Every structure is written in structure tokens, then in C-alpha cells.
Amino acid sequence: MPICELRGVSRTYGSGPAKVHAVREIDLVIEAGEFTVFVGPSGSGKTTLLNMVGCLDQPSEGEVLIEGRPTAGLSDRALAHLRAERIGFIFQAFNLIPVLTAVENVELAVQLGGGGDGRARARQALAEVGLTGLEGRRPNQLSGGQQQRVAIARALVRKPALVIADEPTANLDSANGAQVLELMRELNEKHGTTFIFSTHDAMVMEHARRTVFLHDGRIARDEVRAAPAPRAGEGR
Amino acid sequence: MRSSSLVRLAARNATRKPTRTLLTAGMVVAGTSLLVVALAWVEGIFSQMLEQGTDASGHVRVVAPEFAAREALMPLYENIPDTGPLVEQARGAPGVLGIYPRITAGVTLTVGDEIGDVFGLAVGAPREWFTERMDADASLAEGRWFEEGADELVLGATLARRAGARLGDEVVVLGTTQDGSLSPVKGTLVGITRGGNALLDRQVFLPLPKMRWLADIPEGATEVLIYGGHHDDAPGIAAGISALPAAAGLTVQPWTVREPWAGMVKTIGAVQGFLVFIVVFLAGLGVWNTMMMSVLERTREVGVLRAMGLTRAGAVALFVGEAAAIAVLGGIVGVALGSLPAWWLSHHGLTLSEQLTSNFSEQLPISATLYARLTPGTMVGSFFLGLAMAVVGSALPALRAASIQPVAAMRHER
Structure with missing residues (x-):
């Protein structure tokens, strides 16, 4: 069963002459375990598409199915529950809660999903992204790369089926970006978690097994690599 | 969460x-x-x-129904002619700690030979009512309180100042009897009170027998004031008083139903x-x-x-x-x-x-x-x-x- 399926999805904003078609009639199937990238120039609809795949926004037309379940008509509470349980998010600006420590940021994700044993799971998730010993630091005491690792731990701590990453390397230098990508790739392989990115970054595209090119809100090209892309550093 | x-x-x-x-x-x-x-x-x-x-007007008050209806006029003729049986029976009522007949009436004051043009409110009650309920001793600014049965009276400070009265002066209190006839009583001013509020400082205080003589109500009063331990006890006491035979035909009012308190x-x-x-x-x-x-x-x-x-x-x-x-x-x-x-x-x-x-x-x-x-x-x-x-x-x-x-x-x- 696909993790995510988009059927005839369009999203418009505004009305009348000010009406903007952000995405138009998109049909897309994302299978479990994919490492997929949405690529395109600014305004091509990458973020809008991610929003709908991540159940942050609803399409104006068409339908989005997560693990075979249509999301249209779900209540705000049901959507919040679906996101907390099945979808993790990684943001360009990390978006950690500044008043919480690294471990508390990760633990918060467990508790928002209503899970128990949050502290232990948060520590384990931080260990998995290589941040053992930094659990008690607040975001402003961590480097950009470390903050993004915390964000990855936060996204993965509940073992979601799908992780949405919006330009996750855009605020990182190339070395940190490569490390973060490598980490996500490892987690994808280890846990089979599906990753969907939006990016302008060629390095991210190199890591992807599937690249969806967007232009003016439509899918211009959908490429799938036959073999896994080379690891960061291997082909560079 | x-x-x-x-x-x-x-x-x-x-x-x-x-x-x-x-x-x-x-x-x-x-x-x-x-x-x-x-x-x-x-x-x-x-x-x-x-x-x-409530100290001044009783936790519970018993009056003739007609008096309650025309209270603003202070009608002396709507009185309880004989308060003795009610006072006697009320002593045994639950929660009752004090019972005092009282007569109040509008009067004018004369000091010396001048015809009085000073108006005040005359209050006649047993001496204990003044001392036990009105904290009379504490409010005395000058002199002493009157002796029961003596030809003595006490004035509020404002009234004494307006009348130009001093301790030892002979004060004539001119009021009316219950049938409307002019009725003067004379007494020696033995005390001046400063009760700390406008109401008390404009009153003349008389022994109950003297007030009864002035109003020509020999055995009665216009009101019987009844007290319990605290004013919150009033509704319960009122219920007990209403059941007394001597209260039959009379109006029994806890302070909670009386203005301005209600x-x-x-x-x-x-x-x-x-x-x-x-x-x-x-x-x-x-x-x-x-x-x-x-x-x-x-x-x-x-x-x-x-x-x-x-x-x-x-x-x-x-x-x-x-x-x-x-x-x-x-x-x-x-x-x-x-x-x-x-x-x-x-x-x-x-x-x-x-x-x-x-x-x-x-x-x-x-x-x-x-x-x-x-x-x-x-x-x-x-x-x-x-x-x-x-x-x-x-x-x-x-x-x-x-x-x-x-x-x-x-x-x-x-």
C-alpha cells in the first residue's frame, strides 16, 4: 500500500482575478521507504505539495490519501492526531522550541502524540542522531547542524511512516548539510521510513532515489534512479 | 498532550x-x-x-401592622398598648438575648426661655438598651448617661450644638401625645454623645418612662426591639417570636426584610x-x-x-x-x-x-x-x-x- 497518494490534487488561493493556482491536477503515488525529492524553482508548488502530503493543508480539488485513508473531511483533531502519529516534520529553520532543551524538544513530540516514556525515547532518538551528551542544551547552545539533528530526532522519535523535510539543508553549510543528509539516508535505510523533501540543493537531489520536478504547479518530470545514489562524499 | x-x-x-x-x-x-x-x-x-x-434598630422588631405600613410618619397612635406580655414571653424564645420597648418621635427642643426651633428625633428606651446595644458609654463626649426614672436626658452632639445646650441646662422637649396633643417634658441635660454618625448625633435620648409620658402610652411602645447573639440569627429569632401568643396580630420583622438594610x-x-x-x-x-x-x-x-x-x-x-x-x-x-x-x-x-x-x-x-x-x-x-x-x-x-x-x-x- 502506498504511504501517500495524491489523486487529481489542485490547490488555489484567492479568488477572481487574484486567484493563484499553486498546484494543478497532481497525481502522485509515494511508496513506503522512498527517499523522494520535490524540485523546482520558487513558486513551482513544492511547499504547497508538501503541505498537502503532510496534512498541513487541504487541496481545493482532488484527494490525498495517507496509508490508504482519505484525509478529506477529517476533523482538526483527527488531522492533528494523524500528524502526531504518522508524520514527522523537519523544517528549513529547524523550528525548535527555544525555551526547551534538546531532550525536551524531542520529548514534546512524544507527548503531543500521547505516548508514554517520552524522556527515555527522546534520549534514544538523540543518541541515534549522534547527540549523546548534548541533551540538556537549549537550541541557542547548539550549532545549526546539531539543531537540525535534534529536529530529525524530533521528527523520528515516534517512528512515523512518513517524514516531510522542507529544504532541510538550506540553513546549513555544505559539510553539515552532507552530514544531515547522510543521517537521514541511514535512518531511511535502517527503519524504512519514507522521506519526502523539497529542495533547491543539488546535493539533496544526488541522494534521492526519486526526483519529482515541478514547474508552474504541475509535475514536469518524475525520475526514479535504478540504483541507490552514492553516499555523501563518495561521488564528490 | x-x-x-x-x-x-x-x-x-x-x-x-x-x-x-x-x-x-x-x-x-x-x-x-x-x-x-x-x-x-x-x-x-x-x-x-x-x-x-441593626444594633440601633434591633435584629428583630415587633410593631403594629399599621405602624409598619406608615413608618415614615412615625405614627404614635399605631402602638403596642401593652408591651409587658410580649417582653415576658419573648424572654423564653430561642436565641433571644435582649428585649427592649422603644418609642421614637419627632420633637423640638427648647433650652432656657427661648422657644425652640431645633428639631430632632426623641428616642425613649430602657437605659440598658442605650448601654448594652448602643455602646452609650463609649459614645459619651461629655457628662454621663441618665438614671432610669430621673428627670434627665442626653443629647447628641449635633443637636446640643444647634440648641446651644450645655451640661446642667434644663431642656424642654416638645412633642405630641399619641392623639396629637402637644406634650412637653423637661429634663436636665446630663450627657452629650458623639456617636460618630449623623443619625445618632441628631437625637435626644430619654428614659422610657419619660418618653411614655410624653407620648401618653403608659404601658406600651411603638416598637419592641429584640436581639440575638449576632444579626445573622435574626430570621430564626423572628420565626420563634412570630409563634408567641403575645405576638398575634403584630408584625415581626427581621432586619433582613427592613429598609434600608435589605x-x-x-x-x-x-x-x-x-x-x-x-x-x-x-x-x-x-x-x-x-x-x-x-x-x-x-x-x-x-x-x-x-x-x-x-x-x-x-x-x-x-x-x-x-x-x-x-x-x-x-x-x-x-x-x-x-x-x-x-x-x-x-x-x-x-x-x-x-x-x-x-x-x-x-x-x-x-x-x-x-x-x-x-x-x-x-x-x-x-x-x-x-x-x-x-x-x-x-x-x-x-x-x-x-x-x-x-x-x-x-x-x-x-
């Missing part, structure tokens, strides 16, 4: 911008301390008035409610302002939390919880700060000028020295009202936070 996580996050958020948090807390401190002082002050003043008022109780509630509304509204406005800034600054962060699964209700709880965390501290400080002046006012009071008190209505015995009444209930109530300020003030910002869509998390700062 677990409530402990919400509380922790809300408490941490409160430390995010210390100046703003102090500002929010300051609103709650100011509002709570103001409430403590204002509520203690209002309660003190009204309690004083109620206590003095209206005063409603007024207390209205005044306190108004004070609470104004203070909670103003402090809530301040909290609203700072919390709204907080919400607007954290739009994307709320979006992130919403994306991670925070429900709308959770977003409301987060911001209301943050305001409540600040209000708990602000409330404690506010109650402590407000209790200091309220405690001082409850012990020392605030004394008004005689000119001011003389302008008060004669129906309301407002004392010249007004005391606050600081009770644990006022302090606890003010603390919780401090919390209410935070909840009221943070409600709209919290609803605004709840309306933030999770998609806000994906907006990039440019």
Missing part, C-alpha cells in the same frame, strides 16, 4: 521575555492588590453600617460586583495586550506545534496556562501587597471630617471612622480573581493562537 508538558512549556514560555512577563505580572499584582484593598474596604464599611444599623445587602453585592468587574476588566486588558504580542511573535512556533499534533484546544491551554502561571505568582504578590494597607485600615481606619459626615443621610448611620475588614475569604477571593484576570486577558490571544493553521510552520522568514 499531557497536562504536565503543557504546564512546563507554559512556565518556560513565561521566562522567554522577562520584561514582558513582569509587565503581565504587574497587571495582575496591581489588580489583585487593588481588589484586596477595595473589597476589604467596602466590606468593612458595609459591615460597620450593618452592625450599627437594600443595603443588595447594594454590597452590586458594589463589590462592579469593583470586581472594573478591576478584572482593566487588568485583563493589560494581560490581553502583552499576551497578544506574545502570540503574534510566536505564530510560526505555534504552527510547528500544530503540525506536530497540538490541537486547537491544546493551543488555547498553552497560552491560558502561560498567563495563569504568571498570574499565580502575580496573585500571591498582589494579595500580600494589598493586605498591608487593608490590614492597616482594618486596625486604624480612616476618619472623615465632621462636616462630611454631617452631610450623610440620616437613614444610614455611617461612622466618622471607616474601617476595612480583611478576611481570609477576601484574600483567597482576590487571588482567584487575579487568575480570572489572566484567563480573561489571555482568552482572546489564546483563541487567536488556536486559529493559527499548522501550515504556518512551513512559512519561511525572508
Whole structure:
């Protein structure tokens, strides 16, 4: 069963002459375990598409199915529950809660999903992204790369089926970006978690097994690599 | 989301911008301390008035029905002709500690040879009523209290000043009998009282036999005043008195059904409610302002939390919880700060000028020295009202936070 399926999805904003078609009639199937990238120039609809795949926004037309379940008509509470349980998010600006420590940021994700044993799971998730010993630091005491690792731990701590990453390397230098990508790739392989990115970054595209090119809100090209892309550093 | 996580996050958020948090807390401190002082002050003043008022007019009063109907005219002819049986039977009624027949009537005063043009209210009652219920000894400014059965009288300070009366003067009190005939009584002025309120200072106090002679009601009175241990006991005592054979055909009134006291109780509630509304509204406005800034600054962060699964209700709880965390501290400080002046006012009071008190209505015995009444209930109530300020003030910002869509998390700062 696909993790995510988009059927005839369009999203418009505004009305009348000010009406903007952000995405138009998109049909897309994302299978479990994919490492997929949405690529395109600014305004091509990458973020809008991610929003709908991540159940942050609803399409104006068409339908989005997560693990075979249509999301249209779900209540705000049901959507919040679906996101907390099945979808993790990684943001360009990390978006950690500044008043919480690294471990508390990760633990918060467990508790928002209503899970128990949050502290232990948060520590384990931080260990998995290589941040053992930094659990008690607040975001402003961590480097950009470390903050993004915390964000990855936060996204993965509940073992979601799908992780949405919006330009996750855009605020990182190339070395940190490569490390973060490598980490996500490892987690994808280890846990089979599906990753969907939006990016302008060629390095991210190199890591992807599937690249969806967007232009003016439509899918211009959908490429799938036959073999896994080379690891960061291997082909560079 | 677990409530402990919400509380922790809300408490941490409160430390995010210390100046703003102090500002929010300051609103709650100011509002709570103001409430403590204002509520203690209002309660003190009204309690004083109620206590003095019910002391002066009886916890329970028995009158002829016609007297009750025409009370404003003080009709001497609508009297209880023989109060003896009622006084005797009421002594055995449950909760009754004191029974006093009383006659009141409008009179003029004459001192020396001048024809009097000074009007006052003559009150004739047993000496014990004055000493036990009216705190007569404490209110004596000059001289002494009259002896029962003697040709003596006592004047309130305002009345004595207007009549030019001094201790030892012969004072003629001119009133009417119950059938309307002019009726003078004469007595030596042996004392002048300064009761501290306008009502008492405009009265002439006579022994009951002398007042009975003036009104020509040899065995009776216009009212029988009955007292229990506390004015709150009045309804129960009234029920017991109503069942007495001697009270048959008479009107038995606890103070709670008599004006101005019944209206005063409603007024207390209205005044306190108004004070609470104004203070909670103003402090809530301040909290609203700072919390709204907080919400607007954290739009994307709320979006992130919403994306991670925070429900709308959770977003409301987060911001209301943050305001409540600040209000708990602000409330404690506010109650402590407000209790200091309220405690001082409850012990020392605030004394008004005689000119001011003389302008008060004669129906309301407002004392010249007004005391606050600081009770644990006022302090606890003010603390919780401090919390209410935070909840009221943070409600709209919290609803605004709840309306933030999770998609806000994906907006990039440019």
C-alpha cells in the first residue's frame, strides 16, 4: 500500500482575478521507504505539495490519501492526531522550541502524540542522531547542524511512516548539510521510513532515489534512479 | 498532550521575555492588590453600617401592622398598648438575648426661655438598651448617661450644638401625645454623645418612662426591639417570636426584610460586583495586550506545534496556562501587597471630617471612622480573581493562537 497518494490534487488561493493556482491536477503515488525529492524553482508548488502530503493543508480539488485513508473531511483533531502519529516534520529553520532543551524538544513530540516514556525515547532518538551528551542544551547552545539533528530526532522519535523535510539543508553549510543528509539516508535505510523533501540543493537531489520536478504547479518530470545514489562524499 | 508538558512549556514560555512577563505580572499584582484593598474596604464599611444599623434598630422588631405600613410618619397612635406580655414571653424564645420597648418621635427642643426651633428625633428606651446595644458609654463626649426614672436626658452632639445646650441646662422637649396633643417634658441635660454618625448625633435620648409620658402610652411602645447573639440569627429569632401568643396580630420583622438594610445587602453585592468587574476588566486588558504580542511573535512556533499534533484546544491551554502561571505568582504578590494597607485600615481606619459626615443621610448611620475588614475569604477571593484576570486577558490571544493553521510552520522568514 502506498504511504501517500495524491489523486487529481489542485490547490488555489484567492479568488477572481487574484486567484493563484499553486498546484494543478497532481497525481502522485509515494511508496513506503522512498527517499523522494520535490524540485523546482520558487513558486513551482513544492511547499504547497508538501503541505498537502503532510496534512498541513487541504487541496481545493482532488484527494490525498495517507496509508490508504482519505484525509478529506477529517476533523482538526483527527488531522492533528494523524500528524502526531504518522508524520514527522523537519523544517528549513529547524523550528525548535527555544525555551526547551534538546531532550525536551524531542520529548514534546512524544507527548503531543500521547505516548508514554517520552524522556527515555527522546534520549534514544538523540543518541541515534549522534547527540549523546548534548541533551540538556537549549537550541541557542547548539550549532545549526546539531539543531537540525535534534529536529530529525524530533521528527523520528515516534517512528512515523512518513517524514516531510522542507529544504532541510538550506540553513546549513555544505559539510553539515552532507552530514544531515547522510543521517537521514541511514535512518531511511535502517527503519524504512519514507522521506519526502523539497529542495533547491543539488546535493539533496544526488541522494534521492526519486526526483519529482515541478514547474508552474504541475509535475514536469518524475525520475526514479535504478540504483541507490552514492553516499555523501563518495561521488564528490 | 499531557497536562504536565503543557504546564512546563507554559512556565518556560513565561521566562522567554522577562520584561514582558513582569509587565503581565504587574497587571495582575496591581489588580489583585487593588481588589484586596477595595473589597476589604467596602466590606468593612458595609459591615460597620450593618452592625450599627441593626444594633440601633434591633435584629428583630415587633410593631403594629399599621405602624409598619406608615413608618415614615412615625405614627404614635399605631402602638403596642401593652408591651409587658410580649417582653415576658419573648424572654423564653430561642436565641433571644435582649428585649427592649422603644418609642421614637419627632420633637423640638427648647433650652432656657427661648422657644425652640431645633428639631430632632426623641428616642425613649430602657437605659440598658442605650448601654448594652448602643455602646452609650463609649459614645459619651461629655457628662454621663441618665438614671432610669430621673428627670434627665442626653443629647447628641449635633443637636446640643444647634440648641446651644450645655451640661446642667434644663431642656424642654416638645412633642405630641399619641392623639396629637402637644406634650412637653423637661429634663436636665446630663450627657452629650458623639456617636460618630449623623443619625445618632441628631437625637435626644430619654428614659422610657419619660418618653411614655410624653407620648401618653403608659404601658406600651411603638416598637419592641429584640436581639440575638449576632444579626445573622435574626430570621430564626423572628420565626420563634412570630409563634408567641403575645405576638398575634403584630408584625415581626427581621432586619433582613427592613429598609434600608435589605437594600443595603443588595447594594454590597452590586458594589463589590462592579469593583470586581472594573478591576478584572482593566487588568485583563493589560494581560490581553502583552499576551497578544506574545502570540503574534510566536505564530510560526505555534504552527510547528500544530503540525506536530497540538490541537486547537491544546493551543488555547498553552497560552491560558502561560498567563495563569504568571498570574499565580502575580496573585500571591498582589494579595500580600494589598493586605498591608487593608490590614492597616482594618486596625486604624480612616476618619472623615465632621462636616462630611454631617452631610450623610440620616437613614444610614455611617461612622466618622471607616474601617476595612480583611478576611481570609477576601484574600483567597482576590487571588482567584487575579487568575480570572489572566484567563480573561489571555482568552482572546489564546483563541487567536488556536486559529493559527499548522501550515504556518512551513512559512519561511525572508
